[in-house]
Amino acid sequence: MTLSTLWFIVIGLLFSIFLFLEGFDFGVGMSTRFLAKDEQERAAIMSTIGPHWDGNETWLVTAGGAMFASLPMWYASLFSGYYILFLLVLVGLILRGVSFEFHKHAETKTGRNMWMWTFFIGSILPPFFLCMILLSMVQGIPMNANGDAFPKFFDVVNLLSVVGGVAGVLLSLVHGLNFIRLRIEGPLRERARKLNQILYPILFLGEVVFAVLVFLQTDFFTKRFGSSLFITVLIVLFSLLGYYGVLKDREGWSFAGSGLSLSMVIVLLFNGLFPRVMIATNPAHSILIKNAANSQYTLTIMTIVACILVPIVAIYFIWSYSLFTKRINPRENTVKY
């Protein structure tokens, strides 16, 4: 395996970890409207991710940085080609990121409401538009020889990309509810489980539609039928695991299941992309990993750096989660949000 292929996998891995972690952050943000019934519950829900959301989002920043550092032609084409969608992702992330601190300082009901709404909207926009970008990109878009992407409106907004966006949002919500079940005690926790009992069947339907559309609209199943099918089955199986956890009231299983489903979506897309990073309608203009990659020297340095730093990050990252395991009771919440 070449270093550039290794970095393609690393980027995929970073995006998977990002979706696993930030996925529940997004879902938690959405739950402030779909689950919580009053201010106290909303604040409790917000505080479940208070110490973690920033670290989780750093995985996205790292994935973007890694993309720039290893496959810059991909980074350049993708980000410039999906300009407006990335702008909307950014707007979402900005609104969300400030909500935590600003909500803490808001003293009127209107103020607190406003920051809860920015939290909610900022939790829906990014997963929706990120999934939309990825699922538009894998269908193939008009590109030139320089690698500039010029997707037209219906290249960006079509059945698969919209279904993908909605599925990403739904899966994040389900994942967030599973996280809430892990971190909250009392009736709110039970309500999260009940809501997921309703959401899972819809999710399964969505996943089937998604799989059919991927089959029809991309070349994943013609290029690599076996692995694409296998990963699609895994997505559904992990979701079933999550559903099992809902039915049996085992939130650990649910959380692992929904998180891995999200990660597997990235695996499916990266598996189908390989060895390309951008798919052009004219195959001659598609960008291949080897053409997108940096020099061997730079990739070697990045590999050494990653091998040293990632394990260290992983250790304190996991340790930070181990500090906040006590369940939050919405009625006795001492954390101010």
Next chain:
Amino acid sequence: MLGVGLSIVSLARFQFAMTTVFHFFFVPFSIGMGFLVAIMETIYAVKKDKVYLDMAKFWGKIFLLSFAVGIVTGIIQEFQFGMNWSEYSRFMGDVFGAPLAIEALLAFFIESVFIGIWMFTWDRFKPGVHAFMIWMTSIGTMLSAIWILAANSFMQHPTGFKINNTTGRIQLTDFGAVVANPQLWRVFPHVILAAFMTAAVVIAGMSAWGLLRKKKNENHFFKTSLRFGLWASLIFAILSAGAGDLQTQQIIKDQPMKFAATEGIYKDTKDPAPWTIVELIDAKNHKASGQIEVPGVLSILAYHRLSGSVKGMDTINKELHAKYDKQFGKNMNYYVPPKTLFWSFRVMTGIDALIMLVSFVGLIFSRKKKDTIENHKWMLVVLGICIWVPFIGNSAGWFITEFGRYPWIVYGLFTIAQAVSPTSTVANLLFSNIIYFALFLFLGGVMVWYSRQTLHHGPYFEEADSKQNVDPFAKEAFGK
């Protein structure tokens, strides 16, 4: 005019300027606040003087507000290179991505994880252990500055690379040279010390407003904070001026045009070179007039001795044409915007001097032996107004750095006009500019509003609040 005003390049440049300037209001402030709050908490851990705990908590709130806005505006920066400057990303990918990725892995994870722990564990760890968390955050913010400045320093003064013959793009040949870039190790101290100064000035200024409220129970808190802030702002204002001087030495060598423009020199100066305090610049005809000069001082600034003339922009322009015409053509304009640089430099250095002066006077008025500062209301008001001043100075500094690189995006290798995304449209850029501008105005306003509100409540607001609200039958009422 409209065609020029709304060209894709100028809109993309405007966006970069706007987003970085706004981001850079909060970055130095957060870096400085993190550091100063870490010191406060360490003093508490060592001396067990409760006022320092109150200070760490109170100023920590302001730090968190600024940090939040800093993070969200930072994500724009990373995405922006791909969105607006895709040709730049292609050209520079081999060099530029690495520091960004390392910044994320090494710095962003430390700061984001440890700030999360720090925020929520005041009651859980011993003071020393808890202070460790804010130190980690602070170190993270400084590491982040190193790596982003490493990337910027390459743009100012490329080192450790070659141009790949087949692709025509930059190829990294020596990563060590990128990290050891002399620009980096001269700009980093200047930026970091100015960051400390920024936070110190805000702490002193907000404490001055706090003292003006004349609440007895807060007097000790705000007085201690004021003295702390004034000492820090005096020390760091002096140090950052010194660091800036070191950086200037490097700029004269690497980017003489930038230096000549900050001094508004068109013709080569006499020997020894006089320093122009103010002058009128006619940028169109490359002429300056009405100079008020101090003889010999520019030689001291430039060479640390009383001799040596300084090259003017006209000479440097000719030299650059001789050097680059073969590659970039005769039509290049190598004059950097002289008015922007000339006045930015004067604003920046003037502000630094002002801060030194105000801090010094403030320290004298509040000296322990004869503390009369509360009788000098005007002094407290001046300190309070000074809160805004370092932010202007920081922006002016970046104006010099970034405008002074014109017309290059990577000095001597790649022009700004070459770097823009071929996919960019005026409509997209106009749309995103409006969105960002509206968002920034909103976020900045809210951030200032909540900081003001926090100050208004004072440091003992929550204590008083929780005393009133504790239900006598709740667990908390019986202690822990």
